[in-house]
Amino acid sequence: MMMKSFFLFILVIINAIHADPTPIVLWHGMGDTCCWSFSLGGFKQFLEDEIPGVYVLSLEIGNNTIEDMENGYFMNPNKQVELACDIIANDSKLQGGFNAIGFSQGCQFLRALVQRCGHMLPRVKNLISLGGQHQGVYGLPNCAAVQHLTCDYVRKLLNYAAYNSIVQHGLVQATYWHDPLDESLYRKKSDFLAEINNERAINKTYIENLNKLEHFVMVKFEDDSVVQPRDTEWFAFYEPGQAKKILDLRDSPIYTKDRLGLKRMDKAGKLVFLSSPGNHLQFTDDWFRDNIIKPYLL
Ligand SMILES: *[C@@H]1O[C@H](CO)[C@@H](O)[C@H](O)[C@H]1NC(C)=O
Numbered sequence: 001m002m003m004k005s006f007f008l009f010i011l012v013i014i015n016a017i018h019a020d021p022t023p024i025v026l027w028h029g030m031g032d033t034c035c036w037s038f039s040l041g042g043f044k045q046f047l048e049d050e051i052p053g054v055y056v057l058s059l060e061i062g063n064n065t066i067e068d069m070e071n072g073y074f075m076n077p078n079k080q081v082e083l084a085c086d087i088i089a090n091d092s093k094l095q096g097g098f099n100a101i102g103f104s105q106g107c108q109f110l111r112a113l114v115q116r117c118g119h120m121l122p123r124v125k126n127l128i129s130l131g132g133q134h135q136g137v138y139g140l141p142n143c144a145a146v147q148h149l150t151c152d153y154v155r156k157l158l159n160y161a162a163y164n165s166i167v168q169h170g171l172v173q174a175t176y177w178h179d180p181l182d183e184s185l186y187r188k189k190s191d192f193l194a195e196i197n198n199e200r201a202i203n204k205t206y207i208e209n210l211n212k213l214e215h216f217v218m219v220k221f222e223d224d225s226v227v228q229p230r231d232t233e234w235f236a237f238y239e240p241g242q243a244k245k246i247l248d249l250r251d252s253p254i255y256t257k258d259r260l261g262l263k264r265m266d267k268a269g270k271l272v273f274l275s276s277p278g279n280h281l282q283f284t285d286d287w288f289r290d291n292i293i294k295p296y297l298l
């Protein structure tokens, strides 16, 4: 008996020593692709250098990098998520589970993937969101630097167009346009974001799947001038009815009414809010190593 458990113990140790690092799935942002060496191709290499033996899959949406970039603008996210679920389900190297890292819009796409396909895929352990737009956007790049009246005017125009059904289906960024001045229109028309945020109806599968994560890590860039408001990177947004005051996630209805199970995750210590100095996605290797790799990827 003693002998048997001793051998079991040794087996467990040997297994632990030989265990491959948890694989990583990446999803790029708008205007980017899976594989360019100066963007995610380079980042994949960085991860492989930092975590010897790790398998990294950088999602390519399309048959080549050009299609991948175009699809980031024009393929409806619902379709993109479906495709990504398929790619992951087919990848034998991911079958033991994986960590997922999103860049910008890739963050909300990965969250949608977890919520929609989590029960059909190997376990997603940690979801790392780098500058994601979890409550959508209401603004244009660098709008904060422009005179406010102009910004509001342009917003109104885009708002009108964003919820037009042709634009909703044809332009990815319109599917996470969120007008705080008309929440009911957003709920009705946003065919991606309002749906995954359980704003239209409560989908219990989404809640269960998201809650299976070990951590949902949200990184906000302190000087982000691309994402408006940058608080959306922490799942916060403008208080309904105006576009100046921000409501923190913990004060927002999605949290207080626990529509998506975020309150439960928060209580369990699964929600992590990090910030990085710099503009959109401008983190340093050191910052990433200390704040993401060491705590979540090793
Ligand atoms: C890949 O190419 C085929 C054939 O041209 C096309 O039908 C398909 O839509 C492409 N896949 C994606 C994801 O764009």
Ligand SMILES: *[C@@H]1O[C@H](CO)[C@@H](O)[C@H](O)[C@H]1NC(C)=O
Pocket (backbone or CB within 6 Å): 083, 086, 087, 090
């Ligand atoms: C996944 O595998 C199935 C069955 O082999 C195949 O029909 C499908 O095209 C594959 N999907 C992708 C995205 O590779």
Ligand SMILES: *[C@@H]1O[C@H](CO)[C@@H](O)[C@H](O)[C@H]1NC(C)=O
Pocket (backbone or CB within 6 Å): 115, 116, 117, 203, 204, 205, 206
């Ligand atoms: C909830 O989400 C699951 C997973 O995506 C889906 O299969 C199901 O149809 C959804 N339920 C409703 C009521 O939309």
